[in-house]
């Protein structure tokens with residue numbers, strides 16, 4: 251059976267094979283968790299808020315959406331070169347600056363090592 255939550259892809263910049271484990275959107279299990287959490291919260295605070303406690307579904311839903319998006323954003327950034335496709339779509343200059351900063355902070359990144367090896371081959375030949 252194919253697991254659709256693990257998506258194989260390549261980094262658009264350094265071509266490193268990647269495996270994304272998070273999606274941007276909530277899945278069926280997440281919605282079930284939201285319903286169960288809302289039911290538990292409503293049950294626990296019923297003497298205090300009565301049926302108004304049901305409105306906590308919006309807060310719980312928003313929390314799920316935000317955390318899912320944060321996990322996705324953290325997951326989609328390449329660990330080898332620091333390339334972030336989400337930023338690339340919004341602003342190319344920001345994405346470029348992020349990659350430059352990432353490579354400055356990680357001088358032993360496999361991407362820089364590959365480039366150095368390539369340069370040595372070019373010099374020696």
Ligand SMILES: [Zn+2]
Pocket residue numbers: 261262263264265266328329330331332333
């Ligand atoms: Zn990359």
